[in-house]
Amino acid sequence: MTSTAANVLVPTTEPGRPRLAARGVVKRFGSTTALAGVDVDLGEEESLAVMGPSGSGKSTLLHVLAGILTPDAGTVTLRGRHVEGMSERERSLLRRGRFGFVFQHGQLLSELTALENVALAAMLDGEPRVQAEGLAAQWLGRLGLAGEQDRRPGEMSGGQAQRVAVARALVTRPDVVFADEPTGSLDQATGQDVMRVLVESTRAVGASLVVVTHDTGVASWCDRVVHVRDGLVVTA
Amino acid sequence: MNPVLSLAPRLQRAAGRDGRVTTALAVLAFAVTTALTTSVLAATLAFAERAEHPTTPFERDAGDTYVLLAVIATVLLVVPLLTLGGAAARLGVARRHERLAALRLLGATPREVLGLTVLETAGQGLVGAVLGSLLYGALLPVWTSVPFQERTFSAAELWVGPRVLGLVWLAVPLLAAVSGAGSLRQVVVPPLGVARRVRPPALRAARVVGAVVAFLAFVVVSTVREAFAAAAAGVLVGMLAVAFAAVNAVGPWLLALLGRRAVRRARTPAQLLAARRLLDDPRAVWRVVGGLALASFVAGVLAVVPALAQGPQDDPVVRDVLTGALLTLGIAFLLAAASAGIAQAASVLDRRRELSLARLAGVPVELFDAVRRREVLVPVLVASVGSAGLGLALMLPLFGFAVGAAPQGLVLLVASLAVGTGLVLAATESARPLLRRVLATPVVRAD
Numbered sequence: 001m002t003s004t005a006a007n008v009l010v011p012t013t014e015p016g017r018p019r020l021a022a023r024g025v026v027k028r029f030g031s032t033t034a035l036a037g038v039d040v041d042l043g044e045e046e047s048l049a050v051m052g053p054s055g056s057g058k059s060t061l062l063h064v065l066a067g068i069l070t071p072d073a074g075t076v077t078l079r080g081r082h083v084e085g086m087s088e089r090e091r092s093l094l095r096r097g098r099f100g101f102v103f104q105h106g107q108l109l110s111e112l113t114a115l116e117n118v119a120l121a122a123m124l125d126g127e128p129r130v131q132a133e134g135l136a137a138q139w140l141g142r143l144g145l146a147g148e149q150d151r152r153p154g155e156m157s158g159g160q161a162q163r164v165a166v167a168r169a170l171v172t173r174p175d176v177v178f179a180d181e182p183t184g185s186l187d188q189a190t191g192q193d194v195m196r197v198l199v200e201s202t203r204a205v206g207a208s209l210v211v212v213t214h215d216t217g218v219a220s221w222c223d224r225v226v227h228v229r230d231g232l233v234v235t236a
Numbered sequence: 237m238n239p240v241l242s243l244a245p246r247l248q249r250a251a252g253r254d255g256r257v258t259t260a261l262a263v264l265a266f267a268v269t270t271a272l273t274t275s276v277l278a279a280t281l282a283f284a285e286r287a288e289h290p291t292t293p294f295e296r297d298a299g300d301t302y303v304l305l306a307v308i309a310t311v312l313l314v315v316p317l318l319t320l321g322g323a324a325a326r327l328g329v330a331r332r333h334e335r336l337a338a339l340r341l342l343g344a345t346p347r348e349v350l351g352l353t354v355l356e357t358a359g360q361g362l363v364g365a366v367l368g369s370l371l372y373g374a375l376l377p378v379w380t381s382v383p384f385q386e387r388t389f390s391a392a393e394l395w396v397g398p399r400v401l402g403l404v405w406l407a408v409p410l411l412a413a414v415s416g417a418g419s420l421r422q423v424v425v426p427p428l429g430v431a432r433r434v435r436p437p438a439l440r441a442a443r444v445v446g447a448v449v450a451f452l453a454f455v456v457v458s459t460v461r462e463a464f465a466a467a468a469a470g471v472l473v474g475m476l477a478v479a480f481a482a483v484n485a486v487g488p489w490l491l492a493l494l495g496r497r498a499v500r501r502a503r504t505p506a507q508l509l510a511a512r513r514l515l516d517d518p519r520a521v522w523r524v525v526g527g528l529a530l531a532s533f534v535a536g537v538l539a540v541v542p543a544l545a546q547g548p549q550d551d552p553v554v555r556d557v558l559t560g561a562l563l564t565l566g567i568a569f570l571l572a573a574a575s576a577g578i579a580q581a582a583s584v585l586d587r588r589r590e591l592s593l594a595r596l597a598g599v600p601v602e603l604f605d606a607v608r609r610r611e612v613l614v615p616v617l618v619a620s621v622g623s624a625g626l627g628l629a630l631m632l633p634l635f636g637f638a639v640g641a642a643p644q645g646l647v648l649l650v651a652s653l654a655v656g657t658g659l660v661l662a663a664t665e666s667a668r669p670l671l672r673r674v675l676a677t678p679v680v681r682a683d
Contacts, residue, residue: 066596068596092598092600093598094598095596095597095598096597096598096599096600097598099597099598100597101593101596101597103593103596106589106590106593107590107593107594107597108590109509109590109594110587110590111509111512111513111515111516112508112509112512116508116512120505120508120509121597123504123505123508124505124598124599124600124603128503129502129503129504129508
């Protein structure tokens with residue numbers, strides 16, 4: 001894979017150190033405290049479910065861990081490298097190259113085909129188009145979408161679109177995949193199928209996984225579950 | 237009043253900042269449409285008045301020709317004017333679809349949903365028409381500084397009067413309401429019918445066959461125009477209309493062809509996205525630049541005019557035809573710029589979720605900027621330079637050598653195209669701050 005700034009930002013694995021760690025993270029929105037001093041670790045190739053009621057701060061935690069939001073206090077480290085101290089550009093590069101994302105819906109670009117949506121992530125990470133489309137085709141094949149690669153998101157079912165999103169998140173072989181309510185728009189059976197694909201594929205590339213959900217069925221796919229309430233991790 | 241329709245002002249207020257931006261853009265577009273339509277109408281009426289009551293022998297002899305030319309210019313600008321008005325009515329269509337689909341789920345009938353949209357767009361049209369009339373008044377000093385028939389128009393000559401203004405205030409809201417209602421088909425039929433983007437149907441190559449036949453007919457009729465004797469002018473104008481129709485038919489097909497080629501050849505994310513957007517809906521892209529294509533085609537044809545005249549500096553008809561052509565081209569560029577700017581702003585607002593999520597996933601904002609420039613530049617160049625070149629190419633077999641001897645028209649044409657293209661690109665940059673504001677607003681809840 002072509003070298004990018006994101007590739008050189010982060011040191012390699014060290015035994016015993018969590019891949020991703022948050023310490024004393026505080027995040028406020030005006031007078032509302034969304035996170036009130038959160039500590040959480042994510043191990044190598046570990047999958048972690050973050051559960052909690054609406055307004056508990058679980059999505060804010062995901063955004064802080066992923067470098068989308070910067071904490072008002074506390075630290076977030078990826079393999080020892082402080083994420084919260086990075087510039088906006090560095091965090092963008094980190095998200096593009098080292099992290100993968102699966103949101104509830106709507107993250108695929110509507111004018112691109114499934115293949116192009118997945119390939120775009122690899123192209124943005126420096127792959128030439130031909131190689132990027134080759135990788136994308138491999139991923140779509142692995143996720144059971146070999147015959148769907150020329151279809152657009154609007155022409156696919158919700159489950160198929162989420163599988164494309166999973167392929168897009170994994171095509172750059174990220175360190176961590178963040179999934180925010182990845183089955184929130186799907187029926188029970190399709191949701192379980194998407195979770196199986198997400199967990200198995202993430203494990204297959206050696207990535208760690210953070211899943212934000214309110215669904216115990218979804219959380220049961222993960223190695224570990226933490227509960228967030230009133231901006232604090234209450235069980236681990 | 238119907239309880240759903242009575243929600244209209246509250247829904248408008250509840251739409252927040254995006255809603256206000258959309259409304260402001262729509263009103264601005266209706267205002268520009270009204271101001272320019274009224275100005276063009278005023279000029280045509282003023283030429284007709286001069287032809288009816290000439291004050292000089294020149295006005296008496298050439299009056300009817302000027303009226304005919306003014307009518308041609310008006311016809312040329314009808315398409316881009318309607319396009320801008322239509323674009324304004326369709327602004328924020330995705331947001332409106334979501335809101336109205338929610339109302340349908342709550343039990344509002346299709347007729348009530350339709351009524352809400354008609355109220356909303358007609359209201360915007362009316363405010364735009366009133367503001368546009370003020371803008372028309374403000375533009376009068378500009379138009380009165382341009383000499384035609386060896387004297388400038390007075391403000392009184394270009395004042396259309398309260399009756400025409402009243403008609404405009406009626407027509408613009410009506411057209412806005414019709415366009416707005418037309419954009420609602422997907423949401424009115426099924427309650428869950430929020431617009432889904434699917435592959436558009438391919439454009440048929442028959443468009444090109446028709447266009448080629450029309451152009452060949454134009455060339456043949458132009459060459460043997462003497463055979464039509466007294467009706468030659470009428471036949472030529474008719475053939476010109478056929479040629480316009482041909483340009484309009486072939487334009488979207490050509491853009492789709494270019495889009496397909498660009499998709500295959502794209503090497504970078506920006507190239508791929510811009511090409512896909514062009515291919516996604518070439519008809520919509522052509523609606524933005526179609527008027528520009530027609531005006532550029534005419535400007536290309538008229539670029540040979542100085543070469544045809546004996547002593548072009550002294551011939552008032554030649555000078556006025558060139559002035560009129562440049563004004564028409566200038567207005568067409570202004571309309572294309574407004575349409576492109578509004579289309580880009582609407583695209584940012586309609587795609588806010590997908591753009592924001594892509595940004596969260598690390599897609600650089602500079603990529604969206606590059607895509608915006610690319611997706612506008614290619615159609616504008618095809619429409620303006622391509623059509624002007626086509627117009628010129630049609631004339632060159634007849635007057636080729638003369639153009640070399642008197643290249644003023646050609647120089648003016650090239651300069652106008654360069655300035656106009658820059659203007660359109662500048663207008664699309666107005667979406668830049670909007671994009672950044674949209675990306676700065678979280679789209680995923682922070683619970």
